[in-house]
Amino acid sequence: MTERSTYLLVDGENIDATLGISLLGRRPEPQERPRWNKVLTFAEQAWQQPVKGLFFLAAPGELPATFVQALLAIGYRPVPLRGEGKVVDIAIQRMTEALVGRDAxxxxxxxxxxxxxQMEQLAANDQRVGILGFGEFMAGGLRDIDGMEFFDLEYDVAAFTSRLPRVRVIPIDEFNPLDFI
Structure with a gap:
């Protein structure tokens, strides 16, 4: 019998675009991107089971060797893709469909x-589902799935080395006036 595991599926392009376009208004610098090792560690600790990290990226030209080597070094399995259309989305959709009914x-x-x-189908199959991202930019369709757990990349995961310029609704219990001084 195999041990239950978590599949951590990373849509790197989506996170990079949200960070660049919606938060920073420019292409993120390397030090402004998530610390992907922290994301992997968080996933393992959050659900207390082994994690298989798959990092999906479009590679229309040459393989981004330096980035791929960095991902491998911290424990991800890179999934570089080439083809017509939104290849990363297609691959993640196929991956989630393949995981329905598995011990994962x-x-x-x-x-x-x-x-x-696909996430709704996993949840309906009594598989645990979670989403990591920025709450203010999360698609309603994802948030509306029964049983979906949400984790904020900055506040819950602590995936960034510096504070991001975010504007969000702050629950009064989390309000710290020192954040605004």
Whole structure:
């Protein structure tokens, strides 16, 4: 019998685009991107089971060797893809469909509503599902799935080395006036 595991599916393009376009208004610098090792560690600790990290990325030209080597070094399995259309979305959708009914749970790192039907199918199959991202940019279709757990990349995961310029509704119990001084 195999041990239950979590599949951590990373839509790197979606996170990079949200960070760049929606938060920073420019292409993120390397030090402004998530510390992907922290995301992997968080996933393992959050659900107390082994994690298989798959990092999906479009590679229309040459393989981004330096980035791929860094991902391998911290424990991810890179999934570089080439083809017509939104290859990363297609691959993640196929992956989630393949996981339905397996002894596995799924955490998705994305904001994209395109994955809602597959995540809903996993949840309906009594598999644990979670989403990691920025709450203010999360697609409603993902948030509306019964049983979906949400983890904020900055506040829950602590995946960044510096504070991001975010504007969000703050629950009064979390309000710290020192954050605004």
């Amino acid at each position: 749970d799924v955490m998705l790192v994305s904001h994209d509503r395109d994955f809602a039907p």
